[in-house]
Amino acid sequence: MEKKIGAYICTGCGIGDALDVAALAKVATGEYKVPVCREHGFLCSEEGRALIQADVEQEGVNSLVIAACSPRVMVDAFDFGPDKVVERVNLREQVVWSHPAEDEDTQMMAEDYLRMGITKAKEMEPPVPYQGENLSKRILVVGGGLTGLTAAKEAAAAGYEVVLVEKSDELGGYTRNVAKLPPLTPPYEEPTAFDLEGLVGEVTGSDKITVYTGSQIEKISGAPCMFDVSIQQNGSQAAERVGAIVLATGAVPYDASKLEHLGFGKHPDVITADQLEGMFKAGEVKRPSNGQPVNGVAFILCAGSRDPEHLPYCSAACCVESLKQAKYFKDANPEMPVYIFYKDLRAHGTYEFLYKQLQKDGVFFVRGTVTGVDDDGSGALAISAEDVLTRAPILSESVDLVVLATGMVSTASLGKPYKAQEPKEGEEEVEVPADTILASNLLNLEYRQGPEIPALKYGFPDSHFICFPYESRRTGIYPAGTVRAPMDYSRAMDDAAGAALKAIQCVEMTGQGKAVHPRAGDLSYPEFFMQRCTQCKRCTEECPFGAINEDEKANPLPNPTRCRRCGVCMGACPERIISFKNYSVGMIGNMIKNIEVPEEDEEKPRILVLACENDAYPALDMVGIRRAQYNPWVRVIPVRCLGSMNLVWIADALSSGIDGILLLGCKHGDDYQCHFVKGSELANIRMSKIKETLDRLVLESERVRFEQLSITDYGKLPEILDDFASDLEDLGPNPYKDF
Known part of the structure; x- marks a missing residue:
């Protein structure tokens, strides 16, 4: 224009x-x-x-x-x-x-x-918004358990059509085996009866919900508002077009056969919490060894959880489930001895009332690490433990039944590791941090980057666990419930509603050509000048969100509605063929070149700061809001993500006479905070290549520095900027100044 x-x-x-x-x-x-x-x-x-x-x-x-x-x-x-x-x-x-x-x-x-x-x-x-063809606003829910049913019901109640796919012949999932739920209503002291059939009836009776039972996702291709889903049902196939996906395939109990040290598999009267729940559901709670009534029971919490040899994380719901089951026993026989062995008891929120009621009911709470479960010589079981505080040995009275509160394992973590295309002969392998992608037959995505959403820390999938719950690294796909994180039934229902709302947000904003998250409302998208593409595959390898596929010749095939507009592909491209209408390599390069650099004798160095717009730039704003001061040589350019940084910007800045460059990015690692997941980490990897640029320009590598920080680190920024300025004074002026 x-x-x-x-x-x-x-x-x-x-x-x-x-x-x-x-x-x-x-x-x-x-x-x-x-x-x-x-x-x-x-x-x-x-x-x-x-x-x-x-x-x-x-x-x-x-x-x-x-x-x-x-x-x-x-x-x-x-x-x-x-x-x-x-x-x-x-x-x-x-x-x-x-x-x-x-x-x-x-x-x-x-x-x-x-x-x-x-x-x-x-x-x-x-920006001109991207508009695909034959857009759909229907929501696909994969999994027909409590989370999936709730997500489907909530999306339909909001006026959206839903396709629900469940692998078994009946809806209900794990809750079909559940007698009651933990307390959900005041005074929060008794287990709650749950009307599963009523929920199933609401879903199957809705004219907005299409239900496939005994079915599996054969494949999903396309992108938000243009997902084409192939469903296999009892030997036949069905095709559906949907706009967003809620993944609600749940979790499975940890394999108790690995807990032989707690007596499982060794003593028939050592069972798991889900086995006990099934007994209560069926109305027959008996000792597996002889079919006799249970006159004493002990629960062992964290059975395999919070254990580096098994599950290193807390499974969130086990403590409350054991409290609920202890209440079952006490309601049936108030005189029955009930023991709960625990490391830490996590009865959060209103579950505290259930815990206090069980104390009144006479349940014995023993804080100790269980060291053994043994036959007491009479056919009953005795538990030996070590007191957590005193390290003194503890020995329980004999009980008829020992219940292991095993943790939960996300179904997203089940499957065989998947490796994206290996480099062909003569190709350089692209150095990109590996995600764990599994072939687990949940979604069967036809993505260049793998058939499922990445299973990250402990096998649970997420995009940004601090700022963006529900979101996965595949735009438009929202994990909910225990597939996403360990949680109890109440939180799973809330989670389902949240994921349904995120899916609705996705289809509405995608339909308008807007980005969903985290640059919500952004109308721009990357454009590719393919005439100069060298098929190096850096953009497809480095995109954190699977937004770019490849054809058989390794040409990038962008999917704009999958894109989150981070610009990581732009920073990765050595030919600089990727740009946005309002953000490009040349645009930022020209901004750098228009910084007025004083002559050397003026002794006013210049520092270019490329600051991530998500944490670093707002942290700089916070410095100003608090009227803190920092070195005036600084010139800040906000970037969408530090992963969008192209190395040519470093060369442009230094050849223009700028004395130093500070890259301010989000923290990365196990507790990463990068809003675009891998951007900061990729920028750090590219830093290793900056030395080559500096060597070519005959400059010191200390002139470029990378700092990680979160928005809450704003108090450190003045010192970081002033220290860098002081170091540059020691180095002396950029020799390219005045040229």
Whole structure:
């Protein structure tokens, strides 16, 4: 489109008091020949917006550079329609609130930020939303247990059509074997009767829900709003097109045959909690060894859980299930001795009331690590344990039945490891951190990156466990219930509703051509200039979300509705053929080149900071909000993700005379916080290649530094920036300065 740029400088919030606004305006009108440049004391007010709107309507301004507060605030106030380019210049939080007023360096910083903003506005184009064909807003729910039934019911209640696929012949899953649920209503002291048949009836009786039982997903191809699902049902096949998927295949109990040290398999009267639940469901609770009534019982919690030799994690629901089953026994016979051996008892929330009631009922709670389960010589069982606090030995009275509260294992972690395409002869293997992809016959995705969603820590799938629950690394696919994380029945039902809402959000926003998460509402998507593609496969290998398939010649096949707009593919591409209309390698490169670098004798070094927009950039805003100050040599450019960083930006910056480059990314590792999962980690890997660039430019590797931080680390930022500036002073000026 033909551009007409308008620059608008706000003088409120202390900006006009700290800066020479006339000199700032001269940068726009003099250096960049911006035809419309205005100042206002309160740009986000009705009057300020009206000023801008008048220029849009009367002057034909279609590209707006708004120099005011952070782009993270007042988003709606500065929205002038999808056909207008809007670039925000952060003068408030990252200039006048974090640097001295009426200072030469502060003024130079503001002018550089305006230069970069105008440069970007000149190159940006309004994004045109991607619109696929034959879009569907139906929701596929895989799994017909408690979570799947609840998700299907909630989505249908919201007015959406649902396709429910269950592998067994009956709906209900694990809950078909459950006598009662833990307490769900006040006073939270008694197990709750659960009307499973009523829930099943609601689902099967709904005209919005199509149910396939005795069925399995044969394959799923496509992308959000365009998923084509092939369903195998008793030898026949059915095809459905859906918009989003809720994965609710649940979990299975940990294999108790591995717990021989607790007597399982050795003594017939040592059983698991799910076996006991089945006995209560059937109304026949007897000793397996002789069929006699149970006159004493002991529960062993964390049987295989929180154990590095078995399941290293807490399975969340085991303690409460054991409390519930202990209540069964006490209700049937208040005089029966009931023991609960535990490491820590986790009866969270309202389950505390059940725990207290059992104390009143006379249940013996023993905090000890079980060391053995042995025959007492009379056919009964005795439990030996070590007291957690005193390390003293404990020996229980004889009991007829020992119940192991085994943990839960996500069905997403069951299957054989899958390896994406091996490099062909002569191809260089791309160095990318490995995810665990299993062929487990849950979804059977036809994705270049593997047939299932990645099973991550402990085999549970997630995208970003801190900020984005329900989301997997496959856009439009939302795990819910115990397939996603260990949880109890109540939380699983809440989880199902949450995943159904996320699936609805996905189909609605995808239908409008918008990104779902975390750049919710983003209309841009990556475009590929295929004429220069070398089929190196870096984009397909490094995309954290499986958004790019390949054809038989290794040409990338992008799926825009799978894309989360992180730009990792853009940063990975050595040929720089991937770009967005409002974010590209050349665009950021030109912003860097428009930073004014003082001559060497002025002794004013320049530091380029590429800051992740998810944690690092808002942390810099927090520094300003708290009026902390940092080195004025810094020039910050927000990036969608540090994984979108292309190495050419490093070369551009250093060859322009910039003295140092600081990369601020999210934390990665076991407790990762990267909103795009792998972006920060990939940037760190690329750092190893930056040394080659520096060697080629005959520069010190210390001029480029990578720092990990979360938004809560804002207090450390001034020190990080000042320390880096001090190190650069010791190194001396960039020898490319003045060239």
